[in-house]
Amino acid sequence: MILKVVKQRVxxxxxxDLVQMILEGAKNSADNSALLHKNFIVDNCKTLFFAGHDTTALATSWALTLLAAHPDWQARACAEVLEICRDKPLDADMLRSMKVVCHYASCQC
Incomplete structure (x- = not known):
């Protein structure tokens, strides 16, 4: 699947962007083997994916733990999300307008 995305990008x-930087790194490597280039690209993409997954999972776990420990903040955040989003999917503009969820969580929106 990663190599399919790389082929589309080429x-x-x-x-x-990050994918382009990985492709350039593969081109600039000392070894000209196509297999090593593919391994380099796939390994780097996997590393970035798993690192991003772990970071996001840990941040989400902490946020949920803190909300569970502070029901007053949980109620405020829930009310704000319901008020701003209503029945629409969350987007960046909605997130920027949230004061409790975004700004008090030290978000850099």
Missing amino acids: EAAYEK
Whole structure:
């Protein structure tokens, strides 16, 4: 699946992002073996995916633990989300307008 995304990226227009930096790193490696290039790309993508997953999971666990320990804040956050989102999916603009959920959680919105 990772190599399919990489193939699409190689065929698409140039975009300076993390995937592009990994592709450039694979091109600039000393070894010219196609297999090693593929392994380099896949291994780096897996590392970033799992690192991001663990970080997000840990932050979410702590947030839920703190909300469970402080029901007053949990009620305030819930009321704010219901008021702002209503029946719509959360988007970046909604998140920016949240004072309890975002700003008091030290979020850099």
